[in-house]
Amino acid sequence: MDPISPTTLDDPLDPAREAVVAMLAERERNFSLPQAFYNDARLFALDMQEIFGKEWLFAGMTCEIPAKGNYMTLQVGDNPVILVRGDGGSIHAFHNVCRHRGSRLCVSDKGKVAKLVCPYHQWTYELDGRLLFAGSDMGENFDLSAYGLKPIHVRTGGGFIFISLAEQPPALDDFLLTLEHYLEPYEMGNLKVAVESNIVEQANWKLVLENNRECYHCNGSHPELLNSLQEFDDTDDPRATPAYKALVAQKQSDWDEQQIPWQLKRFGKRNRLTRTPLLDGVVSMTMDGKPACSKLMGRLTSPDMGSLRILHLPNSWNHFMGDHAIVFRVLPLGPQETLVTTKWLVHKDAVEGVDYKPEEMRRVWDATNAQDKRLAEENQRGINSKAYQPGPYSETYEFGVIDFIDWYSERMQENLGHSAPHLQVVKG
Known part of the structure; x- marks a missing residue:
C-alpha cells in the first residue's frame, strides 16, 4: 500500500474537481446552480479549499x-x-x-x-x-x-481587516485604496462595536449570499427593513422611479458639498461600493427612520448620509450611515450550515443608554436576519428535494445574484486550473 501523503489525502476529491469544472462549464447562465453545489459534502469541501481557502x-x-x-x-x-x-x-x-x-x-x-x-x-x-x-x-x-x-x-x-489562507492571494490594492477614500469621513479608528449577533442558518453559504444579493423578496418578507431601505441603489436600475432619481440628484449634491464620496465603484464582480439615499425623510435603518445614535461618526456633520453599501465576495455586505454602521460576515460551517455575524458600529465615545440604545439600534436588522434565515432554510429544504432543478433568475430583479454566481463560477474554475477533462453531466 502506498504511504499516506497530503496528495494521497486529496485524491478522494479529484472526481469532484472534474465534475465541478464540467458542470460549471456547461451550466446555463442566469440559472441557479445544480443541486450538488448547495448540499454535497465533496463540493462543500472544494468550496472551502478553492474559495474560502484562496480568496480574500x-x-x-x-x-x-x-x-x-x-x-x-x-x-x-x-x-x-x-x-x-x-x-x-x-x-x-x-x-x-x-x-x-x-x-x-x-x-x-x-x-x-x-x-x-x-x-x-x-x-x-x-x-x-x-x-x-x-x-x-x-x-x-x-x-x-x-x-x-x-x-x-x-x-x-x-477599517476593514481581510485575510487570505492562500500562498499567493489575488490582488486587492485598488479596492483597499477605494475603501480608505470612501470611509475617510468616518474616521474608522474612532469607532467601536456597540452590539453583535451571531446566527446559524441551516443553509448553504451560497444561498445566504444569493438571498442577500436581491431584494426581489423584500416586499413580501421585510416590512421592518422597508421602513428605511430603497429596494434599488442605482439610477440605471430599470425599476428606478423618477422620484428616486430626483432624490439621488439632490442628495448627491448635498454630499458633494460635504466632500462625501458617493460614486458607484466596481472591482469586477467581487467588490462594489455605492452611496444611495434611504427613503425620503429617513436618515437611519431604524424603525422610525431617525438616528439610532445621537453622536455621529467621524467628521460627519449630518445624519443624512443615506447608506454607503459595500459588497465583498465571498463573505460580506455592509451599510454605513451617518449615525452608525452595520457590517456582516458569512462563514460556512458545513454543506448546509452557515454562520452569519452582524456587528453594529458607533463612535467610540458614544455612551450606551445615553447616546444609543442597543435594542433600538438592532431591531430592524434582527428582524431582517431572522426573516432571511427562514427564507434561506426553506430554500435549502426545497433544493434538497429530488424535484429540484436549476431555475431562471430575473435579470431585472436578480442581476446581483447573477453577478455572484458568475463570480463564484469564474473563481472556482480559475482556482481549479481549468484542467479537468470534459465529463458528461446529466441536466434536470
Missing part, C-alpha cells in the same frame, strides 16, 4: 483590536485564525495553532495579552509570531527561530 475574506474591523495585545479569533472551515495588534499599530494574522503539538493558542473570541501563550504546555510567542519560550526540556540545541507561528496574509483598508 472579510475577518473583522480594526477597531475591534484597537491597542497592542488586543486579539480576536475566527474559524475558517477547519482552520482556526487569530488576529492580533502588535508593535506600531501593526496587525498580524496567524494560524491559531501552537507549533509544539498543535493546540489552539487563543480559545476566546477576543481578549488582550502581553504575549501569546499556549494553554497546553506554555510555549510562548511574541505578538509578531516569534517563539520566545519552549521550556528547558526541548534541549540546549533547540532552535526557537524555526518554530514561529505560521502567518496568514492580512491586509487592511478603511
